[in-house]
Amino acid sequence: MTDPSTASAAPALATLTTMRVGGVPDRLLEPATRDELVATALQVWGEGGDWLLLGGGSNTIASDDGFPGTVIHVVTRGIERLDAPPGRVRIRVEAGEPWDEVVAHAVRNGWSGVEALSGIPGSTGAAPFQNIGAYGQELASSLVAIDFLDYATGDARRMTKAELALGYRTSVLKRGLAGVVLAVELELADANEPMGAPLSQPVAYAQLADALGVPLGSRVSVAELRRAVITLRASKGMVLDPDDVDSVSAGSFFTNPIVSENFARSLPAAAPRWPVEPAEPDVVRALGPGGVHPDDVPRLAEGPYEVKLSAAWLIEQAGIRRGFALPGSQAAISTKHTLALTNRGGAGADEIVQLASYVQGRVQSEFGVILHPEPVLVGLSL
Numbered sequence: 511m512t513d514p515s516t517a518s519a520a521p522a523l524a525t526l527t528t529m530r531v532g533g534v535p536d537r538l539l540e541p542a543t544r545d546e547l548v549a550t551a552l553q554v555w556g557e558g559g560d561w562l563l564l565g566g567g568s569n570t571i572a573s574d575d576g577f578p579g580t581v582i583h584v585v586t587r588g589i590e591r592l593d594a595p596p597g598r599v600r601i602r603v604e605a606g607e608p609w610d611e612v613v614a615h616a617v618r619n620g621w622s623g624v625e626a627l628s629g630i631p632g633s634t635g636a637a638p639f640q641n642i643g644a645y646g647q648e649l650a651s652s653l654v655a656i657d658f659l660d661y662a663t664g665d666a667r668r669m670t671k672a673e674l675a676l677g678y679r680t681s682v683l684k685r686g687l688a689g690v691v692l693a694v695e696l697e698l699a700d701a702n703e704p705m706g707a708p709l710s711q712p713v714a715y716a717q718l719a720d721a722l723g724v725p726l727g728s729r730v731s732v733a734e735l736r737r738a739v740i741t742l743r744a745s746k747g748m749v750l751d752p753d754d755v756d757s758v759s760a761g762s763f764f765t766n767p768i769v770s771e772n773f774a775r776s777l778p779a780a781a782p783r784w785p786v787e788p789a790e791p792d793v794v795r796a797l798g799p800g801g802v803h804p805d806d807v808p809r810l811a812e813g814p815y816e817v818k819l820s821a822a823w824l825i826e827q828a829g830i831r832r833g834f835a836l837p838g839s840q841a842a843i844s845t846k847h848t849l850a851l852t853n854r855g856g857a858g859a860d861e862i863v864q865l866a867s868y869v870q871g872r873v874q875s876e877f878g879v880i881l882h883p884e885p886v887l888v889g890l891s892l
Contacts, residue, residue, distance in 0.1 A: 523572040523888075526564060526583065528631060528750060529760045531859040532572030532888070535562070535581040544586055544604060544692055548659055548666060551690050554580050555661060562888060563690060565633030566608060568750075569640070571760055573889030574859045584635055584690070589615055592695070599698045600654065605635025605691045609642070612696075617732045620708030622701035623652040626718065628736045629743040631750050631761070635691035639683045640884065641676040645739055646714025650676040654695040661688035678786070678818070679765045679884060707731035718742065746847040755854055762849040763866060764821045764881040771815040777877060778827070782820040821873075821881055822849045828872040841865040863890050 523532025539554070541547040554561050560579025564570060586606035594600040599621045603612050613628045626647035638656055642649050655670045674681045683691070701708035709729040713719045719726045721738045743749045747756030774783050825848045835842035840857035841864070844850035851865055870881050870892060883892055 520581070523564075523567075523570070523577065523581070527567035527570050527572065527760075528758065529571050529862065529885075530758055530853050531574060531857065531862060532570075533574045533576030535577035535579065537580045538583060539580060540583045540585050542585060547582075547584065547586055547605070547690065547692060551582060551659055552664055554582060555664070565606065565636040566631055568631035569636060569760055569885045571859060571862055571885050571887055571890060575889060577888060582690070584633060586692075594697065597700050599700050601696050601698070602657075603634045603694045603696065605633060605693055607634045608632075609634050609637055613736065616698055617736050620700065620702040620732065621698040622708065622711050622732050623647075623698035624649075624696070625710050625732045625735045626715070626739055628739040629749045634694050638674055638676070638681055638691060638694060640679045641681055643679070645718045645742070647711065648676075651711075652696045652698055654697045656694050657692040659690040659692055661690075666692065678768065701732055707733065710735040747844045747850060747852070748847065756844045756846050756850065756852055758854075759844060759850045759852045760885040762821075762847075762884055763851045764825075764849060764869070765884050766821045767819045767824075767879050767881060768816050769819060769879065771817050773878075774817045774819065777819070781827075782823050783817040786816040786818055819879065822847070824873045824877055824879055824881070825849070825869055828869075828876040830869055830872055836861075836865055836868060839865060843869075859890055863887075863892060867892055 520535050520538035522534045524530045539550050541550040560577070562577055562579065562581045564581050564583045584606045586604040588604040589607060589612065590602045592600040592602055609630055609632050610628060612634055613624050616624055624647070626645040627642060627649070630642055630644060637649050638653060650671065653671045653676070655668050656674065657666060658669045659666045674683065699711070701710070703709060708731060710732045712727045712729055713722060713724060713735070714726065716726060718738060719728065721742055722728070722730055722734065724730060740749060744751070747754055747759065748761055749757060751757045768786055774781070830843060830848065832843055832848055833845040835854070839861045840854045841861040842852055842854050843865070844852050851862055853862065866883060874880050
């Protein structure tokens with residue numbers, strides 16, 4: 511296992527996160543295998559001090575004061591193919607494997623189910639925390655289970671997708687279940703065709719369909735869909751690129767708010783909105799001699815309907831434009847995408863938070879909607 515007593519001097523978290531902010535932690539450990547990761551975590555937990563789990567650093571914004579405890583940097587690697595039913599593929603991916611490399615591996619092998627999640631930075635172990643999603647696809651559609659080391663019990667166990675209670679950018683892990691994701695198990699479709707290229711899952715996002723020049727619901731080759739997604743993400747500064755200052759970010763900073771349908775009606779008619787649950791299907795009842803009996807009429811869904819709003823639209827309509835920055839600050843809204851906050855060079859964590867707080871306040875003042883941050887804030891708060 512990793513011996514904390516021999517750990518080298520820790521680098522600043524700014525060097526390990528895509529936002530490039532964050533001070534030096536008291537200690538940084540990088541166990542390289544799953545057994546070392548388990549042993550290291552148990553030892554750190556047994557010591558009783560503060561600890562922080564860090565994967566690819568794409569969803570973490572840390573204070574410049576550093577972290578007063580131990581950072582466990584997950585760097586374990588490996589993809590193992592498992593037994594699966596005919597026409598399906600199951601793989602177990604170690605938590606430290608970069609997510610986009612997993613997608614690239616699937617596409618190379620002609621497997622479909624995660625191709626629309628191309629270009630998302632970060633590690634595979636972090637993916638279940640917020641049920642990553644993009645362009646009409648979510649991790650939940652392919653996730654089977656995770657191997658999880660539970661902080662409360664110290665035991666490693668398998669957690670199924672149902673136990674994770676995945677939702678829009680959330681899970682039981684994000685809602686407070688503490689521990690370490692050791693590996694992620696995925697089930698994909700073997701999309702290899704007898705003749706022709708392996709086909710993707712049906713295209714489920716209008717912007718992606720337009721970029722591909724196909725109708726919604728069409729299937730294209732997994733490689734073609736991956737290329738289109740990466741091109742779209744790059745056009746928004748959402749692909750890490752040393753030559754693109756807009757990519758020095760944590761991706762989308764705010765989640766799209768979910769509100770009641772009644773509240774959504776108070777917003778301008780032009781405000782984009784989407785139902786959280788699929789619309790209830792129409793039901794046809796035959797008319798008999800006595801008409802339709804009340805017991806034959808389906809009941810309406812219990813509780814209020816919920817809809818998802820566009821955080822980007824709310825930000826823009828609150829008067830905040832692409833490239834906006836507070837006076838004297840090196841933190842700015844991306845010039846390509848209003849949902850991304852960027853480090854234009856030398857910004858401190860406090861500048862990122864100040865800009866986020868300003869955006870949050872403007873949207874709340876204009877529309878009564880509180881935007882919630884998507885990244886994990888370490889030693890910081892909004």
